[in-house]
Amino acid sequence: MPLQEKQLDPALLDAVDVFGGLDPSGKDEALAAAHWRKLETGERAFEQDQEADAFYVLSAGRLKVTQVTPEGQEIIIRYIGPKEMFGCVAVCGGLTYPGTATAVTDSWALGWTRATIGALAQTYPGIALNAMRTMGGRLQDTQSRLREMQTERVERRIAHGIARLVAQAGRRVEGGILIDFPVSRQDIAELTGTTLHTVSRTLSAWQERGVVELGRQKLTVRDPHALVVIAEDLPLKE
Amino acid sequence: MPLQEKQLDPALLDAVDVFGGLDPSGKDEALAAAHWRKLETGERAFEQDQEADAFYVLSAGRLKVTQVTPEGQEIIIRYIGPKEMFGCVAVCGGLTYPGTATAVTDSWALGWTRATIGALAQTYPGIALNAMRTMGGRLQDTQSRLREMQTERVERRIAHGIARLVAQAGRRVEGGILIDFPVSRQDIAELTGTTLHTVSRTLSAWQERGVVELGRQKLTVRDPHALVVIAEDLPLKE
DNA sequence: CGTGTTATTGATAGATCTCAAAGATGGTGG
């Protein structure tokens, strides 16, 4: 059972931002206080409006954090990759989760109850500072997306969205960069504020031009430079 | 000179979230380390991409935090009111300010250099926790706006934007609630992701229906309930 | 009273959504 092995691995928290700068004994203490959660593809770590009782760090796999509107429309707030924290609300005063976290591939996460992580943060103030740093980064990221939504046309937004996916989860393959988890056209639409129809049309046009290669829930960027040109709306060279 | 009087006021930081839970001596220490800045209407506390060297709490007045795109379009990230912190980047690892803070009415702010506030946060860990709480709230707020931008039509977004202004800076006046600082149609457009033309048309239609009363850089909500109905897209009663 | 800013309003064009239908794709069970 991989659970046992993982629990014994002392280096598990090493590259995790939230625990950065923590001395080894602190890391051991944190690990000892954590519990493991396995999340099968499609399974949810927590749901929107549910009581925020735990804070997590993803160990392996990938999740998406989504919000649904009262009308039932869904949007993707962000994707979470290995070593990233999620469910931060449990740490910073919120009572309920503002979104739903769903595994998009089989995943493993380390979890701490609200009380546990609170106590840890009390003992090791660095944790709070690190968490704040991460939240600052996310706030800026969200503000950038807001700015894009307000000022850019759909095609540019899609380009920006995919560029972000590439940066976060791109894997070099022969002849391009593959997004390393299943993404549907619908997902991209929910990420960029459009419809799957428009995404499909746009991507097809790009494929025509050799910018990307498409598959079912699969996307390979063949020409990253062209993507940047679209995202930044640079003039084609005359 | 009001500066002197203000500096002596021991209750200045009392209702300020960032310093919540701090013992009186800590507050004195914080106050002693702060410097005052007066900001005339239109003056900027800091500018986008400038080195993030200070952290502020607004004492009186109101600011707007904006971002400009490479193309020169401006959007309003948020308005800051009394007792709110701004320039938080200086505290959480960022090197440059992601936006510009401009006074929309004559304002007074308390400032701390990056080093000073860092030292304070070291001594009083509660400060970091409070700052994190506030940032969590702002992150959620920004995510809500992102969701609105992605899922709602212009009229609803304007309604939501104005509802937010009312909540943040509404002042009861006879026959309605007045936004307590000058807002132009352009401002509302930059806040809701549309053009001043569309804002003007929409507000004029609302005025026709008695929902709002308009003036030059002035807006009074006559019928807050109707505004909610528009914002939530509730059906009109049949 | 001029002047610059802010706001209103009309006409038009274009991007994008909506509606609709058919075409792939991959997994599952017989």
Place this chain on the structure above:
DNA sequence: CCACCATCTTTGAGATCTATCAATAACACG
């Protein structure tokens, strides 16, 4: 191994919202 089914994707046509272009009007300030 093949047929079937659910899901995902593509593509077309039309409707609609909203930006854009353009001009005028109202207002505040010196």
